[in-house]
Amino acid sequence: MNEAFITYLDSTHIPYEKNVDLKKRTWIHRGGIAGLWITPTSTEQLQQLCSNLYKQGREFKIIGQTSNLYFDNSYNPEIIICTTKLNVFSVTSNSIECECGVPVKTLAKYAVENGISGFEGLVDLPGTIAAATFNNSGCYNCQVSSLLKYVEFLSSNGEIKKLTPADLNYAERTSALKRREIRGVILKVILSYTLTDNADLLIQTARNNHAHRIQFQERPAQTLGSIFPNGVLRAFEMNLPRFSKICLKFIYKAHQLKLITYSRQQKSKRDIICLLNGMWGIHKYISPKNFNCFIWKDANADKAFNTYCTFVQQIAHTKKIEIEVIKASENEIIQQD
Numbered sequence: 001m002n003e004a005f006i007t008y009l010d011s012t013h014i015p016y017e018k019n020v021d022l023k024k025r026t027w028i029h030r031g032g033i034a035g036l037w038i039t040p041t042s043t044e045q046l047q048q049l050c051s052n053l054y055k056q057g058r059e060f061k062i063i064g065q066t067s068n069l070y071f072d073n074s075y076n077p078e079i080i081i082c083t084t085k086l087n088v089f090s091v092t093s094n095s096i097e098c099e100c101g102v103p104v105k106t107l108a109k110y111a112v113e114n115g116i117s118g119f120e121g122l123v124d125l126p127g128t129i130a131a132a133t134f135n136n137s138g139c140y141n142c143q144v145s146s147l148l149k150y151v152e153f154l155s156s157n158g159e160i161k162k163l164t165p166a167d168l169n170y171a172e173r174t175s176a177l178k179r180r181e182i183r184g185v186i187l188k189v190i191l192s193y194t195l196t197d198n199a200d201l202l203i204q205t206a207r208n209n210h211a212h213r214i215q216f217q218e219r220p221a222q223t224l225g226s227i228f229p230n231g232v233l234r235a236f237e238m239n240l241p242r243f244s245k246i247c248l249k250f251i252y253k254a255h256q257l258k259l260i261t262y263s264r265q266q267k268s269k270r271d272i273i274c275l276l277n278g279m280w281g282i283h284k285y286i287s288p289k290n291f292n293c294f295i296w297k298d299a300n301a302d303k304a305f306n307t308y309c310t311f312v313q314q315i316a317h318t319k320k321i322e323i324e325v326i327k328a329s330e331n332e333i334i335q336q337d
């Protein structure tokens, strides 16, 4: 590790740890060893730190809660910057100003309790607000991108600017940042808000969304939410071998006729696809609630994930994936868009 850089961190009082095992820090307990794990405690520290690293041309990875990141165990980054200590937000008469590491859940809870609409679907969305603007995250009819006024952004050439939703060029679960068309660090996120005159309805909607997520989605531990964009799963189902498609039609019909529940339909769907396509060996890693959700339940999950990913992508004829997979020292990022 570069001693001058350590001296810089010490002199600017930016907290850091050396040789951190990423398995103990990441959402799904994966990754190798990070040479430095740095946790700025103010936006000024984050800005100075990243400007310094950009000037030196040094590689680093900025992360929030890692709820959309799959670090391979071979990934040993030199520098990780974690934003979770930057978790303060303030509300003005026409906007909400957030440090980049504010948890979306905290923000959504505040909004729902204070009659602010547009957040009632986000009450269980894991992750930080900056990552949500990076990923174009959303659920239950609420998108962070539709609440966004602009982000305060440090670009990789050291320039600080405002990026609007138009600059971020959003598409389904992606942005110009995620596609690497723009490079840099989100320092702050500024959101617009609208007050509702029916606060009770907002609270009820949030409760319904919460109950729906608990019933129909996998528990957050050991998963990264959806692995593929919805379009990929649609293409996958359309291109499945004929006999698999006939069986799936049969169980969809059974659900339509109320002969089986939605949960039973989802589990049968997973089992049929795996059984008929030589994938039974990995079926236990795929959520019985949702074929698009993978569970890193044990040490063999990584091998099973490769099989699952190749299987879906080959049948769907695409390399697209919604989560970010980062491998080995060369920081190879598997195709995202």
Ligand SMILES: Cc1cc2nc3c(=O)[nH]c(=O)nc-3n(C[C@H](O)[C@H](O)[C@H](O)COP(=O)(O)OP(=O)(O)OC[C@H]3O[C@@H](n4cnc5c(N)ncnc54)[C@H](O)[C@@H]3O)c2cc1C
Pocket: 027, 061, 062, 063, 064, 065, 066, 067, 068, 069, 083, 100, 125, 126, 127, 128, 129, 130, 131, 132, 133, 134, 135, 136, 137, 138, 139, 173, 184, 185, 186, 187, 218, 219, 220, 221, 223, 224, 225, 226, 324
């Ligand atoms: C159980 C579960 C359910 C989920 N459900 C949904 C869902 O319903 N809808 C949905 O959209 N997503 C869902 N997700 C995915 C995840 O919640 C989102 O992608 C979230 O926005 C990731 O936030 P994070 O802080 O964990 O980001 P991370 O995974 O830490 O980072 C994601 C990306 O953002 C970048 N990034 C982070 N901070 C900054 C910054 N300050 N500046 C620049 N780049 C930055 C990182 O470099 C990385 O490339 C789910 C995940 C889980 C685990």
